[in-house]
Amino acid sequence: MSNTAEFGLCDWGTSSFRLWLVDGQGKTLSEVRTHQGLGSMADRSFSRVLEQHLAQLGASSDLPVLICGMAGSRQGWQDAGYSTVPLTVNELLMSPIRIAGERDIRILPGVCQRSPAYDVMRGEETMLLGAVRSGQLKNGLIVMPGTHSKWVSLEDAVVTGFSTFMTGELFNLMSTHSILRHAVADAVGEIDEHSPAFIAAVKLMLSGGSLSQQLFTVRSTTLLSDCTPTASASRLSGLLIGAEVAACHQQTSQRQVMLIASGSLSALYRQALTLAGFAVTLVDADEAVRAGLFQSAQTLWQRQEEQHHV
Amino acid sequence: MSNTAEFGLCDWGTSSFRLWLVDGQGKTLSEVRTHQGLGSMADRSFSRVLEQHLAQLGASSDLPVLICGMAGSRQGWQDAGYSTVPLTVNELLMSPIRIAGERDIRILPGVCQRSPAYDVMRGEETMLLGAVRSGQLKNGLIVMPGTHSKWVSLEDAVVTGFSTFMTGELFNLMSTHSILRHAVADAVGEIDEHSPAFIAAVKLMLSGGSLSQQLFTVRSTTLLSDCTPTASASRLSGLLIGAEVAACHQQTSQRQVMLIASGSLSALYRQALTLAGFAVTLVDADEAVRAGLFQSAQTLWQRQEEQHHV
Numbered sequence: 001m002s003n004t005a006e007f008g009l010c011d012w013g014t015s016s017f018r019l020w021l022v023d024g025q026g027k028t029l030s031e032v033r034t035h036q037g038l039g040s041m042a043d044r045s046f047s048r049v050l051e052q053h054l055a056q057l058g059a060s061s062d063l064p065v066l067i068c069g070m071a072g073s074r075q076g077w078q079d080a081g082y083s084t085v086p087l088t089v090n091e092l093l094m095s096p097i098r099i100a101g102e103r104d105i106r107i108l109p110g111v112c113q114r115s116p117a118y119d120v121m122r123g124e125e126t127m128l129l130g131a132v133r134s135g136q137l138k139n140g141l142i143v144m145p146g147t148h149s150k151w152v153s154l155e156d157a158v159v160t161g162f163s164t165f166m167t168g169e170l171f172n173l174m175s176t177h178s179i180l181r182h183a184v185a186d187a188v189g190e191i192d193e194h195s196p197a198f199i200a201a202v203k204l205m206l207s208g209g210s211l212s213q214q215l216f217t218v219r220s221t222t223l224l225s226d227c228t229p230t231a232s233a234s235r236l237s238g239l240l241i242g243a244e245v246a247a248c249h250q251q252t253s254q255r256q257v258m259l260i261a262s263g264s265l266s267a268l269y270r271q272a273l274t275l276a277g278f279a280v281t282l283v284d285a286d287e288a289v290r291a292g293l294f295q296s297a298q299t300l301w302q303r304q305e306e307q308h309h310v
Numbered sequence: 311m312s313n314t315a316e317f318g319l320c321d322w323g324t325s326s327f328r329l330w331l332v333d334g335q336g337k338t339l340s341e342v343r344t345h346q347g348l349g350s351m352a353d354r355s356f357s358r359v360l361e362q363h364l365a366q367l368g369a370s371s372d373l374p375v376l377i378c379g380m381a382g383s384r385q386g387w388q389d390a391g392y393s394t395v396p397l398t399v400n401e402l403l404m405s406p407i408r409i410a411g412e413r414d415i416r417i418l419p420g421v422c423q424r425s426p427a428y429d430v431m432r433g434e435e436t437m438l439l440g441a442v443r444s445g446q447l448k449n450g451l452i453v454m455p456g457t458h459s460k461w462v463s464l465e466d467a468v469v470t471g472f473s474t475f476m477t478g479e480l481f482n483l484m485s486t487h488s489i490l491r492h493a494v495a496d497a498v499g500e501i502d503e504h505s506p507a508f509i510a511a512v513k514l515m516l517s518g519g520s521l522s523q524q525l526f527t528v529r530s531t532t533l534l535s536d537c538t539p540t541a542s543a544s545r546l547s548g549l550l551i552g553a554e555v556a557a558c559h560q561q562t563s564q565r566q567v568m569l570i571a572s573g574s575l576s577a578l579y580r581q582a583l584t585l586a587g588f589a590v591t592l593v594d595a596d597e598a599v600r601a602g603l604f605q606s607a608q609t610l611w612q613r614q615e616e617q618h619h620v
Contacts (some may be wrong), residue, residue, distance in 0.1 A: 104516040118530040148489075148526060166488070175482045178476070179458075210557030211521045212550065216458060216474040221427040242523065247520030 005029050007301070008035040008054060008063050009293035012071035013123055014038050014147070018289075019053050021063070026294040030057045038070045046077040047101070066096065066297040068289070069123035072107040082112035082120065087161050092129045093296035108296060111159070119164050123289070124150045128159070130292030131260050131283040141254040143273070144285065145241075145265045149171075149249050163251075165244040174215065174236055183222040184236060187229035191264070193271035197231040201238025202245070202272045211243045241272045249276045260285050315339050316432035317611070318364060318373050319603035322381035323433055324348050324457070328357025328599075329363050331373070336604040340367045350381045356387035357411065363612075374414040376406065377606040378599070379433035382417040392422035392430065396470050402439045418606060421469070429474050433599070434460045438469070441570045441593040449452030451564040453583070454595065455551075455575045461558050473561075475554040484525065486547055493532035494546060497539035501574070503581035507541040512555070512582045521553045551582045558585045570595050 005021035012018075015037040021029045033055050041049070054063065072080030080097045096106035110122030124144045131142065137263065142152040147168035153160045175184045193196065204214060218236050221227045227235075257278045259269055262285040273280045315331035322328075325347035331339045342363050351359070364373065382390030390407045406416035420432030424477045425441040434454045441452065442464065457478035463470045485494045501508065512525060528546050531537045536543075569579055572595040583590045 008579055026320055035566050077605070107581065112530075112534055114534060117527055118534045119527065120530045120533055135567075163523055164530070165520075165522045167490055167522055167527045170522060173487055177483055178479055181532055208560075210553065212475045212553050213473055213557050215476045217427055217429070220422075220430045224422055224424060224428045247523050267404075277618075306575075310610055 005057075005059055005063055007294070007297040008059055008065035009290060009297060010050070010065060010067040010071075011069050011123060011126070012037070012067050012076075013069040017049070017053075018286075019050075019057070019302060020290055021057050021059055021177050022290075022294055025154055025167075025290070026298075028290070032057060038073070038076055044243040047099075048073065050105070051103075062153070064106075064297070064301055066106050066108065066293055066300065068108040068126035068293060068296075071122070072097070072110060073122055077106075077170070078105040078107060082110045083125075085111060085113045085162065089129060089132050089154070089157050089288065091158065092125050092159070093292075093299050096296070096300065104301075106300065108293075111162070113161055118162075119162055121150050121162060121164070124152075125159075126292035126296065127260055127285060127289040128152055128292070130288040130290065131258060132157075133291070133295055137258060140249070140256055140258055141252055142258045143248070143269065145269050146261075153252070153254075163248075165247070167240045167244045171237060171240050174218075174240075177231065178261060180215065180218045180232075180236060183218050183227070183232040184219050185229035185232075189234040190230040191234045191237045191268065192230075193267045195231065195234040197227075198234040198238040198268070198271070199275065200241035201235045203276050205239055205242030205246045206249070206276055208246075208277075209239070209241065211244070214239050237268060238272070241268055245269075245272045245276045245278075249278070255279060256281070258283060258287050262286050281305045282298065311401070315367075315369055315373055315396045317604070317607040318369055318590065319600060319607060320360070320375060320377040320378050320381075321433060321436070321599045321603070322347070322386070323379040323380050326611070329360075329365075329367070330600055330603075331367050331369055332604055334601075336601070336608075338600070342367060348383070348386055348614035349524050354387075356381065357409075357611070360415070361413075374416075374607070374611055376416050376418065376603055376610065378418040378436035378603060378606075382407070382420060383432055386417075386555040387617050388417060390417040390419045392420045393421045393435075395472065396468050397421070398591075399439060399442050399464070399469065402435050402469070403602075403609050406606070406610065414611075416610065418603075421472070423471055426471075427473070429472055431460050431472060431474070434439050434462075435469075436602035436606065437595060437599040438462055438602070439605060440600065442467075443601070443605055447568060450566055450568055451534060451558070451562060452568045453579065454570045454571060455579050459554055461557070463562070465566075473558075475557070477550045477554045481547060482568055484528075484550075485543065489541075490525065490528045490546060493528050493537070493539065493542040495539035495542075497543040500540040501544045501547045501578065502540075502579045505541065505544040507537075508544040508548040510584065512552035512585050513558045515549055515552030516559070516586055518556075519552070521549060524549050537616070547578060548582070552579055555579075555582045555586045555588075559588070565589060566591070568593060570598050578612060 006024040017036040020031045099105040109123040113119040144150045149165040152162040316334040327346040329576040330341045338523045409415040425427040459475040462472040
């Protein structure tokens, strides 16, 4: 039985679709990654897309599937609602909704905060669950960078609050749609966490720089000095990541942070966090979300099975 | 002769074209405003567009024309270069370049700063000249809101430095291209400087709020409360204008500011500046740029005429 899939686990976000078939120990048997995020689902063919990928991976017709992410938003497959902070880490895996149909498909709810400020997350709560449980972390500050970067406070295994920064989306808009696109040109892929431009920009923001004021310097520096597109892109990235890290550094006395990230973002954030004086523990984002989905699936369906056997 | 045009004065920016024919006293005899900014001049037909409008206003073929704004940029008609701060207000009207051709057409240079940070302006220096000379201001802080908002420091009639905020461009990008566009919907034209959402957002930024953190609350507030598009747009505007005013308030001990603006922006900025504790003097932006162009034209061509008569 160890080579037979026990669950399908799916992270369905705004810009990407990831599906893993895992065995009873959480080991990945097969997987698929595509760009079929919500943004490309104008025809709302959620069921068809999921079933096609399940079939391609050889999943049986009764394999249960657990989904997290924007598929559970109002604009997604079906609104899975929100759990509200404060809540315990264990409560993060509670109450997925069930999609009507033959196959047992569930979508995990997002998490919302109503005070001190309104905030929402959807998908990151599952990543958080996976990272925190595997690391046995009970207290701390967790950052999950991305389009909408999330900072979460954990106290005695209770998620007490969180905050979202539009860092990734601002970077994308600035580098493709704003006047800064001429300065950055095609160098977005060449940003280096060790570049002097990146480091100087992070330090500028850590010392109290104003974001909307500093952004324009990406253009004026190009106009008045021989600044390469790579340096401009690194400066833009440093200003935005620096603004985020500076704000959080100021708002907390925590100096340890768990960074849940993958790829080049993890190197950039680790550098910026270190420059701010944070001690950083890195957790792979991909592994974390899969681990979170597996823990939820196990709790959900094994409990049901036990109830069944009683 | 008083009804005969003495000069053509033109403010040619990124998104707009404005041309005034004025008499020897600076009185406007006729004018035209179009959206033929640089952005719509892909065919680079600057000469044709200008001559068409001059002909339509009945200008003689030897009427001299003075231009300020982005027409003098690298991407414009001809690069008019930059003057460098520090410089006196009188130096702002120096050394326009001449366009080759029959008619005497000149473009005023922009102004740049190389220290403490690189910065540039093009067009605002002429507006500043008009506002400052007409008001006899020798010391003070001047703000010119817009796509790229400019803050200028004046000491003993010397422009000592300036700083650019991407406030207007950020507002446009956020309200049309970002995830916040759903919250703001079509309410961009309904922002009210007295709305509680605008005022609360300005105050939040004045008390040290982080811009990239607060921007996302425009979305989450819509998702979790019954917040109207008008309130969301007012909140977005308040966060961005508030971030700008907060940064400048922190960076200067000046508490008097000259606001050079037109239309709805002047009401929003006046409100935000007042909330920050600034005493505000309002100058109409349209009148200021025309006055600045007229002063430059007078100095330029009357001096030449005098030299001619010697």
